[in-house]
Amino acid sequence: MNYDQLLMQAETLLLILTRVSSMFMVAPVFGMKGVPAPFKIGLSFFVSLIAFTAAPDLQNQTAGLSSPLLLLLAVVKEALVGLMIGYTCLLLFSAVQMAGQIIDMQIGFSIANVFDPQTGAAVPILGSFKNLLAILLFLGLNGHYALITAVLQSFQFVQINHFVMTDGLIEFFFKAMSVLFLLAVKIAMPAVATLFLADVGFAVLARTVPQMNVFVVGMPAKIFLGLFMLILAMPVFVYFLQDMFQLIFRQVDMLLQLLGGSP
DSSP, X not given: OOHHHHHXXXXXXXXXXXXXXXXXXXXXXXXXXXXXXXXXHHHXXXXXXXXXXXXXXXXXXXXTOOSHHHHHHHHHHHHHHHHHHHHHHHHHHHHHXXXXXXXXXXXXOTTOEEEOTTTSSEXXXXXXXXXXXXXXXXXXXXXXXHHHHHHHHHHHHSOTTOOXXXXXXXXXXXHHHHHHHHHHHHHHHHHHHHHHHHHHHHHHHHXXXXXXXXXXXXXXXXXXXXXXXXXXXXXXXXXXXXXXHHHHXXXXXXHHHHHTTOO
């Protein structure tokens, strides 16, 4: 093996590692702040080696990178591909956390924040609880294996340094954002509807019994009703998440086809 071939293989491995590590940076579970950085780096390198050795044709896809500027541009392209795959998988978790924040605002928990290991930020209590439940279910359904499979399959759909931003990709992510809000509303609807009816009931009660301090009575009652509805809707929430995970996996397949140039 001469120097040019060795340099070409090193460039190929670098670009593969860029795509894989970019996906792991933002993907559910792997991108959590609590996951040690050495583990992320080691896993990214291991998966990159698998892709590098399992597909020998990848080693010939960097022949045109003759200058450092072209190599830098290729690194940016591969990072974008990995980030797109990771963010698509993260979509459902963002919807779950948003639904929890909506319920928190209705109950009155929005002033009490806890640490979220997924993002490293402070989030309301129920948002963090629902997000952790979604992570456990995601692991139970082997979603982490599906993520690794998706990033390995991406090299079959999108060759190295062949990513092009198209109108189909832009439309895909606009639709994904609309799906995020729709999922958040669906998840939060049982508790929000119950709390809205409770607010209406307390408003009527305040008009009929002015002597009663509705605020003192209403806050504990809303907390009780909100938590009761969460417990009551938990089985439905779990089944809903299972269906939504299947939807997300289908969205990832659709994204890979769009990245590969399929209409």
